[in-house]
Amino acid sequence: MSFVRPLAVRAVTLIGVLLAVLVLLVVSLGATGFSDRMLRAVVGEEVRGLRTALAETIRDPVELERAVEAQRGELERFYGLDRSWYTRLPDTVLRVITLDLGEARTLKSSSGSRRVSDIILERLPNTALLITTALVITAAIGLVVGSTMAARAGTKLDRALSYFAATSFAIPAWWLGILMILLFAFQLRLLPAGGMYSTPPPEAGLLRFLDLLWHAVLPVFSLVLVTVGPYLYSVRTMTLSVAQEDHVMVARAKGLPEGVVVRRHILRVAAPPIVTGLILGLTSSLGGSILIETVFNWRGMGRLYFDAVAGTPDEAVIVALTFVFTLLYVAARWLLEVLYVLLDPRVRYT
Amino acid sequence: MTPLLDVRDLRLHYETPRGPVRAVDGVSFEIGSPGEVVGIVGESGSGKTSMANALMRILPRNVARYDGEVLYDGEDLMALTDERFRKEVRWRTMAMVFQGAMSSLNPVLNVGRQVTERVLVESGASKREAYRKAEELLELVGLPRDIIKRYPHELSGGMKQRVVLAMALMMDPRILILDEPTSALDVSVQAQVMNLLKQLKRERGMAMLFITHDIALASDLCDRVVVAYGGEHVESGTLAEVLTAPKHPYTQKLIASIPRLHDPAQPEFIPGRPPDLVDPPSGCRFHPRCDFAFEPCDSDVPPWFEAGGAQHARCWLLGQSKGRG
């Protein structure tokens, strides 16, 4: 089928992206000596444990030292510290690709697991909730307001909208979040300043969910406010440019009702670029979640990233998260391709 | 007898920062009966396309003035509400083939959908009937049946023009407006489309309004010809009258500008530029470019003068011979 080829081509490129990012991660860790330091710290910790264990059985200090050193050499060989970083590269890449993400140094999941994959999986739904809610709201407002504005292009309201779009783009979502906290949480005491649940959290069920929504209001609002401006402006511009095409005039001359003209001959034609804008917005708020979750102490992947970078750095978590972000990003891009192929017959045959 | 379509004093002006553009400035003509083809001929900027749009009530937002009478079988279409006009006039009474068939089709819908959608949207036809009719019409205009599933970007220019034509015929309109239907096509395809139009006229008795800048092309199809200049009409008559004995100097120039195969004479070009429709010349709008201009031309607007037979022209030269003779 004609759908398959363009999608397959795209998939190959995106897998290339994934590999490229992974290699970039591993090379920059290796070349800066970062991975050596990470591994040495791991070895050091294990050796310390061993020494205490061995001290129970070996009394002679010289003997003990020798045994410990032997173990240390063993461990260093095991972790590949005796080799230079680039010889370890293929192994590392392979491990991460198979989602063997290793163990965190200090961070833990709520159930106490140290496995990076456990920690990340626990956070993923929280981020997804935040981003998709914001995305749905942005899409709804953007589509309705943007396409209505196209009909009023050139009016004062339309001009005001273009200024709003520019301002909206110029505002960092995280700073807007800070403003929201100052205003709604600190000054007016209307909404919670951060976190995901009240303390103590309500029992499971509807109340708990409502509490979650209650806490999501400010972060979602901040995200929406900064993404909706540029989005509705681009919807307006796309719609406007399609509305000026000849086939729209033809559709009107055919005697189609205005609603059909707008839906089938304007919006439907503008849909591919509009959807593109939406998915690109999704990917950019995926990155932006790091900042917004930090501000609102929202326990998602973004906040996790911040926690791993700030304070005592947790390298395994940082590498794994960067990879997972890339994975999600690439998945979103591929989704975009699928939608595009479905929406625009012109790309199916290229 | 009431003519099929009787247009009287139609005006369409656009608002611009410089002032109103008088694109259609009081034009009148008629299509007498089914099967009659009237050609509207004039250079670009003479308001031909605006006139077609005015008939279909396809108006931009900056309309400054839109009035006159469009009588169809004696009923004034201008008096209809927008909703009734859309339902009863568009595609039923009058269908139109727009200039630039290449861009007349929606790029994301397949041919069948676009051809059938008007029928399906409210006339209660079944989908199967509509598609059968679409296939017949597509076959009539010389396209293979399977084109119904194709998308516009897969079609050539000539094929798209035929699709547009078939689309215009879906509701069996009484009058077909064709705005430069062949100008974007190469010569051989152009000939095919013209033959198709002649066939429609002959076999279906379709009345047509054929708009073109090419008077030679008009002569191939039309029964009567109207010459448009600067938002107005300056001459009308049967094809033979206008072509063999043009009365208006502009028509004469237009005919002289046709290159002839077996004539050693160079085709003439019309000097000067088309008039500015925001601030048209006073009197006769053609007078700055006219070789015969004399004293009333730059001050008084010429009325229609009869020129024998069905022929009329708006030129003071006729008034001189008739009025004083």
Next chain:
Amino acid sequence: MTPRGMLRELLATGPGKAGMGLLVALLALSLYALVAFPLDFGAKRWSNPSVWADNPRSVPPVWTGLLSGGRSMPHTVLETEEPAEVSGATRTYRLRLEFEADVPPTFLTVAVAGVRYHARPPRLEVVVRRPDGTSVVLARPQVPGPRSGEAAPYERFGEGSLRVALTSGERTTTALRELFLDEYAADVPPEDLRDALARAIVSVPEPGAPDGLRLLRGSYDLELRATFDDPRDELGSVRFVAGGSRFGLMGTDSLGRDLAQGLLIGLPIALFIGITASIASTAIGATLGIVSGYMGGKTDLVIQRLADVVANVPLLPLLIFLVFVVGSHLLLIILFLVAFSWPGLTILVRSMVLQLRSGQLVESAVVIGASRWRIMSRHIFPHTAPYVLAQMIFFAPAAILAEAGLSFLGLGDPSVVTWGQILESGFRTGAVFLGWWWWVIPPGVAIVITALTFMLLALGMEPVVNPRLRSGAPAGYRALGAGR
């Protein structure tokens, strides 16, 4: 289109005018900042707490006093090098503090510099003489004695100074308690006093008043009495600081840093980031696009694959990663930003070049034997210029926002002051939850204004790059029945 033509078109639009005006203002302001502040301001002064030690901490700007009403305590620094009185071996340095405010000073400190003695260190005593004639000894700062192996004369506090806080500590509490007991026969419990020392120094006890204290307005004499053993002994200068309840144009942060200075110096840095990153990124993007489109073949393929990969990389997570691992030097940050931002333009320019290449202009240039580079730079580039310029303007705010985000995560270059870093320290200190708005609102506003300047210019460029949208009211959409 010529550059001048583009500029004219840009200035014909409302957003273009506004953006240009803002840009000129920002450039002028940052020029002033560059002249007024040393280049190493960030490393040498901003991050050095001792520079700001005399400032009140976390206080709002002075002008907020106009809004809130009431007389605020002005920040007062009093300094002298000459003793007001010499009697025998004792020299008294006296400075007068006029206290007329509705709030007490936020703190009171004394600093002594340039002490030089020959045998024993001088004995110091800090006394406050109050408007009602009472006085209190607040502190007896110690000057360190000779160290072993050190020869006379002994010099102390040459570089820094001996700084003593007079509004904290048990000693002050006891002294004030005794003052109130002796002079006013009021027994104020020490635990009440301990947290209100600055207030107590300028108050008289009064039951029923807040904290049991009523402010005593008038002239206070702040004295440092130094008794020397040797007439040759010296004391350089004495400085009293009464902390204001408001400070400067923009208030201070929790280290007492003058936020107005931080905001001002952040401007040239933000502009530097935005402009450098956007110029570099567009230069690379446009060049690769033109080369890719014009050369075709393998070159094209390689550049396009590369662009495809880089364009699909998640920017912020990777930026964070790279800055974290490789380093947070400002130039490195800019380098990373540039490395990930060129592909969009490359893809756009390439598609334009492909159209142009088949055009007559380029064909005729090839016919007359122009070289490839000449064709690319002279014949192809000018056509793409408006788009390239628009992209460049559009990229500047993106770079500024990206850097601000990194800084907010604590990954900014520590040797410079950026608005993102000011916000980061504010957020980390809890300014948001304490309501210290002057710390977290102005830097954000500064970021928004700077980014908006470029966004307005980009908006103004729209008619240049998208002529179809040039006239406001197009035919078409909702045409049905309009105007009737």
